[in-house]
Amino acid sequence: MRCLYHMPLSPASRKVRLVLGEKRLAYELRVENAWESGDSFLAINPSGETPALVDEEGVVVCDDVAICEYLDERYPDPPLLGSTPAERAEARRLVAWFDRLFFGEVTQNLAGEKIFKRLAGTGAPDSARVRLGITSIRRHLDYIDYLVDRRNWLAGDSLSMADIAAAAQLSTIDYAGDVPWEPHPGAHDWYARIKSRPSFRPLLQDRLAGLPPAKHYADLDF
Amino acid sequence: MRCLYHMPLSPASRKVRLVLGEKRLAYELRVENAWESGDSFLAINPSGETPALVDEEGVVVCDDVAICEYLDERYPDPPLLGSTPAERAEARRLVAWFDRLFFGEVTQNLAGEKIFKRLAGTGAPDSARVRLGITSIRRHLDYIDYLVDRRNWLAGDSLSMADIAAAAQLSTIDYAGDVPWEPHPGAHDWYARIKSRPSFRPLLQDRLAGLPPAKHYADLDF
Structure with a gap:
């Protein structure tokens, strides 16, 4: 059975899980947290990083970009790059x-400080970094507004890896309720469209012990 | 004429220049330094980052990974991904x-502190980061030693984007003479092979004003 080593948030x-979902490929998930990763995982990925995919026939693919490209080449239906x-x-x-x-500008400052530091037990959030994340996310939501004002999906007519990469980042920030959707109706409507796809369902079921998601996190009508 | 916006070091x-060279594609270079980039460049790449390629027929391609993939699809001879x-x-x-x-572990700590900070006029090198870079590079050279002990080139039998990506990073570090080649004969011999390719010549001619390269930088017999 195809197996993805991952960290839930x-x-x-998440990008790789969405790609697997869009391509309707079955897989099992194994959690491999960066701060407790052991030698057996290093034998799969010498960098120690998730995600890492062990595909059918035992093909090992490491690095999220390499995995997405591999999946699009090996399982081209539907194509996700144009x-x-x-x-x-x-x-x-x-x-x-x-x-x-x-x-770098948003996820590390928001989820990195508020979620991953807590999971790894490496201290309290740095409030200056959290503020920087809150400021930075606006520019990116503006850019999504700009793109979907001109295109059906972020990179063109069809859903692509671009939408998946963007939604993967935003879904992590949205878990803590830190996405200011209201002043960004274009980005909101685009996210509502991708959030309602079957590939998104497993992500909306993720729950971290002691760290419940924001109330609207799994709500398709947010 | 095909045009690459770049920062010399x-x-x-450099990765994109090597790919263009391996594929024997003619191009002109325009310097676009990150710390003085203006609005006209933002019209080409909204992220403001180099490299950005304007290909024949005016196709604009931004981001180094996207450019390398584009070049390998558009100009498949020689193939550089396997x-x-x-x-x-x-x-x-x-x-x-x-x-x-x-x-992240080497280039930002060594070239970032010793070269790019100086070019951008943003202060003196942070000696703790420089020490970290000096320690970190050993692990990567060990890994290159390990790979070329088992393979002809880093990813397999043929020269690939993997060799090009590694050599691009190392060439920047080598400009300041910070690569400890001597304890890493495998990495040294591999680098000597790639350094002697015609695609590498333009990189060896780069010179920064007021910051001359290490003595052996352009020497094929280093």
Whole structure:
């Protein structure tokens, strides 16, 4: 059975779960928390990072971007990157935007301080970083508003890895109720569309012990 | 004419220059330094980051990973990711290793402190970070030793994006003479092979005003 090693609220892991869901691929999940990872996991991924996928026939694929590209090549239905090199470049540009910029400016400052520090037992949130995250998320929601004002999905006509990467980050922030949806109706409507897809359901069922989600987290009509 | 906006010593830009070189694609270079980037560049890349490629027919591609994937799809000769999904996954895993882990643990601590801070005029190197970079690079050179002991190139039989990503990072560190080649003969021999390729020549001609490279930087017999 295909197996994904993951951290439940990590956006990189969630991105891969969404891709597996969109492609209707069955898999089992194993939790591998970064702060307690052992030697047996290092034999699967020498970097010690999640997500890591062990596919059918035992193919091991590590790194979230490499896993998503692998899944799109190995299981091309539905395609999640577009058809021409230029379309695919636009989807990948936006994937990198959310994986790297949004993650660094928003997710690390909000979820990193408020959730992951607590799970790892590495201290209280740094309030200056939390404030920075609260400021930074607005620019990214503005950008989503801008994109969906011009396109059906973030990278073009069809749902792509770009939507999945963005939604994976936002779903982690939304768990703690830190996404200011109200001043961003375009981003809100786009997120409502992706949140209601069957691929999203498993993410909405995640619960961390001692850290319940915001009230609207699993609500499709938020 | 194809145009690449770049920062001369940035590994992300160097990676794209090496890919363009391996594929024998002509291009002109424009310097776009992160700390002085203006609105005209933001119209090309809304994130303000280099590298950004304007290809023939005006196709704009931003983000180093997206550019490398685009170039490999659009100009597949020679292929730089391998042929099967599993081979390509291994090349991409190693690309991410060097782009993200090596960059974060080594390049930001060494070149970031010693070179980029100076160019941007943002202060003196933080000696604790420089020491951390000096310690961290050993683990990565050990890993290259390990890989080339088992394979011809880092990801398999042929030169791939993995070698290019690793060499791009190392070439930036080597500019300041901070790579301890001597205790790492495997990594040294692998780097000597890639450094002597025609695609590498333009990188070895880079010179920063007031910041000359280490004596052996452009020497193929280092």
